[in-house]
Amino acid sequence: MWLPHGKPIQPKDVEVIVSESFRDLREFINLCNTLAWATRDSVKSSLPSFTGRYQVKDGGIDVEWMAFELQPDEPAGPSLLTPGWNIFQYKQSDVTNQDRDKCFNGLKSKVSEAVNNLYKRTGRRPDGYVLFTNLDLTHYTAFGDKGGKQIVPQKQQLLDAVLKNYDKPKMVVVRI
Numbered sequence: 192m193w194l195p196h197g198k199p200i201q202p203k204d205v206e207v208i209v210s211e212s213f214r215d216l217r218e219f220i221n222l223c224n225t226l227a228w229a230t231r232d233s234v235k236s237s238l239p240s241f242t243g244r245y246q247v248k249d250g251g252i253d254v255e256w257m258a259f260e261l262q263p264d265e266p267a268g269p270s271l272l273t274p275g276w277n278i279f280q281y282k283q284s285d286v287t288n289q290d291r292d293k294c295f296n297g298l299k300s301k302v303s304e305a306v307n308n309l310y311k312r313t314g315r316r317p318d319g320y321v322l323f324t325n326l327d328l329t330h331y332t333a334f335g336d337k338g339g340k341q342i343v344p345q346k347q348q349l350l351d352a353v354l355k356n357y358d359k360p361k362m363v364v365v366r367i
Contacts, residue, residue: 202327206286209325216283220253223281223323227254230271254279258319273364275318278309282324295326295345299352306365307357320353321366328367 209219256279258272271279282301284294302322310316328345343351349367354360 203286206284206291206325206327209283210285210287219283219325220281223279224254226323227256227271227279227321253281271319271321271366273319276315277319277321278317279321279323280305282322284324284326286326291326295328298324298326299348302349303352304355304357305353306360306363307355310357316359317363319364319366322349322353324349324367 209222212218254277256272256277258270258274258277271277280302282298284298286294305322306317306320309320326345328349329342330344330346346367350365353365353367354363357363
């Protein structure tokens with residue numbers, strides 16, 4: 192999809208561009224790895240373990256990263272890292288082939304209990320969990336109701352899904 196020069200890009204355009212431009216999942220993984228690396232700021236940490244695996248079960252880990260020298264109360268700047276053990280998970284949805292709501296619900300299902308499953312599988316508690324997606328999500332500040340039913344912003348729905356059944360949800364920083 193080519194966008195005309197000088198016209199604003201809408202969120203739905205980004206979804207379609209990523210869906211069409213990164214049909215090979217390896218390209219989406221490389222994009223996410225680049226973004227993760229670029230946002231590390233000046234944080235002193237171990238080198239991240241980028242798996243580079245695609246279309247295989249990764250156990251909920253696309254990137255594993257230890258941040259050593261951050262203090263828990265120290266602001267991290269623009270970094271996505273949290274002090275300690277950080278997990279990055281990448282989920283791309285193809286909005287060109289299916290309904291956007293189906294894409295979102297599928298994503299929510301895929302990340303349901305992510306932190307709990309990670310803990311059960313590894314015996315380790317992550318300090319940070321970062322989910323990358325190409326979907327344009329409604330934000331935490333969204334509010335209102337639909338036919339008398341409270342609307343829950345999509346970012347909050349994903350956060351709730353990621354932390355579902357985890358016994359210490361306040362001990363992990365989740366970024367979406």
